[in-house]
Amino acid sequence: MPWYASMGLMIGLILSLMALRIPVAFAFLLANVIGVFIFMGGHFGLVQLAANASESLMNYALLPIPLFILMGELFFHTGIAERVFFVVDRLMGRVRGRLSYVAIGGGTLFSALSGSSLGNVAMMGSSMYPEMRRIGYSDTLSIGPIIATGGLAAIIPPSGLAVVLGSLASLDVGRLLLAGLVPGVLLALGYAALVWTLTIIRPQTAPDYDVPQTSGREKLRLAVVNLLPMMFIIFMVMGLIVLGIATPTEAAAFGVVAVMIVAAFFRRLSLHAVARAAESAMKISGMIFMIILASTTFSQILAMSGATRGLVGWVNGIDASLPQVLVAMALVLLLFGAFLEPVGIMLLTIPVFLPLAQSYGLDPLWMGVFILIFIELGLATPPFGMALFVMMGATEGKSILAISRAVIPYLLCTLGLVVVISAYPQIVLFLPSLAGR
Template identity: 35%
Template sequence: MDTLTTTLGLVALIFIVLGFGTWVFAGLVLVSVLSLFWLGDFSFQRISVTLTRVLFRAGNSWELSAIPLFILMGELIFRSDISERLFKGLEPFARRIPGGILHTNIFGCTLFAAVSGSSSATTATVGKITTRELQQRGYDRQLSIGSLAGAGSLGLLIPPSIVMIVYGVQAEVSISKLFMAGVLPGLLIAALYSGYLLVQALIHPHKAPRQSRSESTNQVTLLQSLGLLAPVLGLIVVVIGSIYSGLATPSEAAAVGLGAAVLLLAFERQLSWQLFIDATRSALVSSVMVCSILVCAALLATAVGYLHIPQDIAKVIGGMDLNPAQLLLILALFYIVLGLFLDGISITVMSLPITMPLVLQAGIDPIWFGVFLVIMVEIGQITPPVGFNLFVLQGLTGEKLGKVAIAALPFFALMCLAALLIALFPAIVLWLPGLSG
């Protein structure tokens, strides 16, 4: 069977299985088995032995332990009043900038992303405070929703990032270096978002009402605001500092961060058995979903490898004599299309067996490509019909999905601009990892 037929057959299987509403992890197993049986002429006995070995190896990956710990830490914070204090602490700083407290969406998501690792958790946690406050104070509804949709996706890029852990496990690259690589691009995107809000406020002053005299700030107010931000800043220092200082691996830092979050809530007398049980239950559901998809994706990667699809496609692409820029453009369009239908983790685990060999053959740094891929996944978070941030905001605001998607459109364009900038200036991604050797 030729390469094109095999590839089209596999893609058709994926869309047919998922199109019936099959759970993603079960769909991955089913596609793997059927593709090996129909396209690879494997016997069921051989498939059983192969997949059992792959499942055991993938499920015993130590790096996976970081995922439930980071998710639980985010759930604990989500159920405390830290997010509310985060808004109050950022408000005096944001009021000094044209656009006012619209910037709290950007600043708040950027800070919370550094302790969460999840896009939807970041959007929901910051949005439950800012959407109500911004509406009550007369800020433009579309800018409020759109900026939150875009900034919430930073939970995937700014470390610690669950998608980066997934990518690091699959691509077999240093997760610590991936975390470092995500810092500057994350800050770049946040700066682009804030710059857009600033320009909008200058051109259309009615979209961001000026502060009243009663809301004026002074040095005492700013110092009090820093006190309100202290819990989140402290957790960031503990988690990120332990990784960058070399004192802990990402998996160990997840445990350290979770311990710090528990102690913080206990110190502030917010920790209760009910809160801990609710957070653990929610984290368990999310963790099982993520880890089961990742483990089952190893089956698909194995099936794709046995069918020689990556090698054959790499030869075809190599014969087209594409330069790295052309390849990246094709991959960007490919990932944007996938983002219309799949969530970020599914996109990552299902595409890497095919795209990673092409990237390596083109001489593209796998650390750089990991950040590029995460940005593409972030774009998928704000594109309908399966944009998870859009669903979160629909629930928070009560607006129709179409209106939320239109509000997010400028931030979609800014994220595409960020992808172009890191392609033109790869040092934005590689400078910090390079410092660690």
């Protein structure tokens, strides 16, 4: 069977099963069973499939996933997230468009502490949008920053998606987490610059209004009491990885303990909050592990059928330039983002994209960040991005068209970052290179 027929058969099977509303994990399992009979020799292939499935879940690199998820759930259920937004709001003072900056600043910090993109959008949408609407903020300065900043959780560590991607692609998870830090921060600064520009060009989109005056001493007290503990949590995760003191798994465990210490410090730690966080983390982790189990043979089947090797050879044969290949990859990721969840996108693209990228001499860590950025874009890309529908629930009445218009400037800002890191890949690779020394 030609390589393109093999690839078309496998991907077509999975997409067809998903179109029938079969869950991602079971769609991959069923497609893999069919692929095993076609390409791996029937019964022998099924035995190998079962062996690979058990081995895939006994992977030490997967341990950070439930720990990072638990960390984010504790951060939300103990009420620490609400405290962060309140403090950032008070520190901003009377700056025009301050609630947009609060959404960006608080959302970025929450991304670094939760790792959940859709959770970010849901929390900020329900807590911040009603106040922004009441004051008279435009959709671009209220809905846009909430959706855009929510997606940063896919890039800024500790990102659960980065751990999944690193595990599936056999990359160093710790270095991949570090690789997303600088692009994520730059993206947040880009969103802030966009808000500043919009408030200068069209000040009526962010009405001025009276806010409580806060003295310099009070601002300092708020920052020390409320934000320094957040820095402690971030240090316990990323700082220990950068310093080489802890592995990603150990750092994730330290992060859970750090959140519990901070929650106890604020007197918000309770058995009820811990139980709710643990229950939610178990459900999400179980779903992710089921998908990983179902995906174990997909890349092997593509390799056995010659699809991966054939695609790489075909691209090299047509002499496509690197920018053309990256644009093609980006379009595929955005297309899949319209109807697939992030993990499903990774399962379909990693077995093909990484060998292709390496054939062009691209660093696998850089390629991992590239994929994560476009997964983040896919969550917010009109008209089917999942973050848009989450925001629809929070706004209660806004149409998908209005929400889409509000987020488009921020999507363009994200594409600008992709151009920058493509021209200067060291932006992505600098921190991982320090950790590797």
